[in-house]
Amino acid sequence: MARYHGPRARIARRYNDPIFGLSINKVLQKKNYAPGQHGKGRKRRSPFALQLIEKQKAKYTYGLLERPFYNLFVKAAKSKGITGEVMLQRLEARLDNTVYRLGIASTRREARQLTTHRHITVNGKVVNIPSYTLKPGDLVGVAQKSKEMEVITTNVTNHPSTKYNWLEWDAPSMVGKFVTFPQRSDIPEKINERSIVELYSK
Structure with missing residues (x-):
């Protein structure tokens, strides 16, 4: 890549x-x-x-x-x-960016690496394409085998769960939801x- x-x-x-x-x-x-x-x-x-x-x-x-x-x-x-x-909405809807926004990764570069190494799922299936475009309602999570990885658990622990209003995050299951495309005023x-x-x- x-x-x-x-x-x-x-x-x-x-x-x-x-x-x-x-x-x-x-x-x-x-x-x-x-x-x-x-x-x-x-x-x-x-x-x-x-x-x-x-x-x-x-x-x-x-x-x-x-x-x-x-x-x-x-x-x-x-x-x-x-x-x-x-x-900008399409950029925000990229899988690697969403992994970063959800707090699974601390940077977008780290999010791309986690994605390409098959640690990320979309709607329950592993997706290793960082540029994958999410649709409203898609669920982005951590693969079952990767939930104990130190880098992921540390990031998730330090993640503010209500930081972005177009995303939802369920910490216990390590699954987030891409609710909708963000408004321009919401993109920081x-x-x-x-x-x-x-x-x-x-």
Whole structure:
């Protein structure tokens, strides 16, 4: 599975956002300016540069490379509704992202690993495709053989069960429900989806 393997702290500093997880916060506090020789004195960015930044930020946040991200945008553009919001809803409906949101994994990268290693089920069946798109009502859980894994039990124990209102979580059974596609106002990511739509519409 193709995914980003480069430096994470540098990317977080570039976009001034802890897009790879809360652990990057300490990096932003230590050096709160962009990386590179000219990080402290960058010129004003053009509209195109600002649009590109938003696209790159979204890609890194959700862990997609260019082609899968563009394909997802195309599907969103063909769907009913506001393209930018539909795009974010589809990103949130990915299995790896939902595993992360439910607290089964501490980061999206860890969620992808748990999924590909067959530790995650959808409606009772093992699904090892991180990009699998959930539908409202789907049940996402931990495979029976994996419920005693230390990394999973630790994550579940520290998980705030009512953090996202489009998800439900049953801690004793380690099963969550994807209730509905989230509203834009409920998605916490600081992404300007309109800029992404404008970039791809040129």
